[in-house]
Amino acid sequence: MKKVILLVVVFATVLTAFTGIKKEKTTVNDAVAIENSVAVNNVNLEASVLTWKGSKPTGSHNGTVALQSGDLVVENGTLTQGVFVVDMNTITNTDMAGSDGAAKIEGHLKAADFFDVAQYPTSKFVITSVVEEEGKLLVTGNLTIKAITKSITIPASLSTEDGISTFKSDVFTIDRTDFNVKYGSKSFFDGLKDKFINDLVEMSFEVVTKA
Structure with a gap:
């Protein structure tokens, strides 16, 4: 009986832990x-990248997107400006790299019902302000996806060594539907059951300057 109670307690604890992840x-x-x-x-551009992770009830996928161009202005060790132009045609899926499944995911993400890269070949993040708080940079910028621009603030860090500056953002989460990416969203379509795709997408930037 004690073993049964212990198992119930353990199960409840684990369940609470997982449901607490948000x-x-x-x-x-x-x-x-x-x-x-x-x-x-x-x-x-070769050392800089945008990473992404999307999820659905049956699992998740992650990948990268390359930058097309970029500016990172650091004055006296302080980040003052930045523009990161993302080449949406370079979306890749890395967790299934080299497989037909990866090619299918990449093709779908580029298609008209998702990011529609034929019409919107680039996305952009333009830094508008930087505030340092408790050793972390709070970077506010205009994020543009599918010609829709929203201001977001993301935590980040900046390091400089031998004249090369590296900007790294923490993982931040956007709601793709804010940028008119609605495919498979329960917020807009009924009857999807377990075939929906979560609206929230995780992203992070790593941007490195030239030597």
């Missing part, structure tokens, strides 16, 4: 007006 959506606001932006084209 992705928090990054708050989105109206785009912030930008007076000017310095174009320095100093980002090492």
Whole structure:
């Protein structure tokens, strides 16, 4: 009897732990007006990347997207400006890399009912302000996906060594439907049962400057 009670307690504890895991959506606001932006084209595109992770009831997939161009302005060790242009045609799925499944996922993400890269070949993040708080940078910027721009704030860090600066954001979570990416969303379609795709998508930036 004691063993049964112990198992019930353990199961309840595990269940509580898992149900307590909750992705928090990054708050989105109206785009912030930008007076000017310095174009320095100093980002090492081969070393820089946007990572993503999407999920559904039966599992999750993750991958990367390359940058098409980028500017990262660091003055006296302080991040002041930045523009990251993302090449949506380079969306890749890494957890199934090299398989037909990966090719299918990549094709779907690029298709008209998802990111529609034929019409919207690039996305963009433009830094509008940076505040340091308790050793972490709170970076606010305009995120543009499918020609829809929202202001978001993401935690990040900046390091500089031998003249090379590396910007790394924490993982942040956006609601894809805020950017008109509605495929398989329970928020817009009924009767999907367990075939839906979660609205929340995890992302993170790593941007490295040239030597």
